[in-house]
Amino acid sequence: MYIYNFGSINIDYVYKVDHFVRPGETLACSSVTSFAGGKGYNQTIALARAGASVKHIGTIGSDGRGMVETLTQEGVDVSNIAVVPDLQTGHAIIQVVPDGQNSIIVAAGANFATGREFVEKALKTASSKDFLLVQNETSCVAEAIEIARQQNVKVALNPSPMDKKILELPLDKVDCFLVNEEEAFSLSGFKDAPESVLGKLHLQFPDACVIMTLGSDGVIAIEPTGAVSRADAYKVNAVDTTAAGDTFTGYFLASVTNGESVKEALEIASAAAAISVTRPGASPSIPYKKEVLDWLRMQRK
Secondary structure, three states, X not given: OOEEEEOOOEEEEEEEOOOOXXXXXXXXXXXXXXXXXXXXXXXXXXXXXXXXXXXXEEEEOHHHHHHHHHHHHOOOEEEEEEEOOOOOOEEEEEEEOOOOOEEEEEEOHHHHHOOHHHHHHHOOOOXXXXXXXXXXXXXXXXXHHHHHHHOOOEEEEOOOOOOHHHHOOOHHHOOEEEEEHHHHHHHHOOOOOHHHHHHHHHHHOOXXXXXXXXXXXXXXXXXXXXXXXXXXXXXXXXXXXXXXXXHHHHHHHHHHHOOOOHHHHHHHHHHXXXXXXXXXXXXXXXXXXXXXXXXXXXXXX
């Protein structure tokens, strides 16, 4: 089986600062670095390093060719990544403060150049054994969901960045939601304790598995059966949290499609995310499966 990831590919510019820049303020950074990134790219790297067979669907400018080569080296099928020479590859401006928290501005660039016909062609050979993962950093997300379901392909949605367009998607066709607290509040229209919000989402989407990450409070999930699973967050010294959510998403989806229970997948994904925040950068911080499993065994002793 394959996981088709229809997602963004960006160049991340990371600025280390003492605090997030305030309105009207000019702030000097202590360092600036650039990394390959984008939610789609990061999640594809996480999926591949977690052992999944991944096909990435997306669009870049000529300046993004090097990132495609990196995906190939990771074992990703890149035959459905198009190059649009007249456009810039998407990019992000990321501020990182001393405790590892970040603030991000994204410019879509070529990520919004993908059309319906391209998505149809990319998913032409997909089947009911496969999964489609989508985020909200590309064009044609609604069309991709519709095309996937027409072919009985299961759909996972990470509704990030969250905006009103998400609520216009065919959410009833989604099999797995991967959300943080704010995204869960927006999807449900309900702000309360995590368990209550999760219950509301279960009523809205009874046929879907809903995964809700809670930062330092761990993660909670509810399955279509109503079964609830939890996993604690691991305590680590955070350096950069940029790729934590994407690492979690990739590792969770790779684990459940590999036959792990939701509970075990939550723990594996939480461990992978914990390792990632101890390192700088987005995709470079994502660990490989062996490291995650070895680290998890040590934590369980």
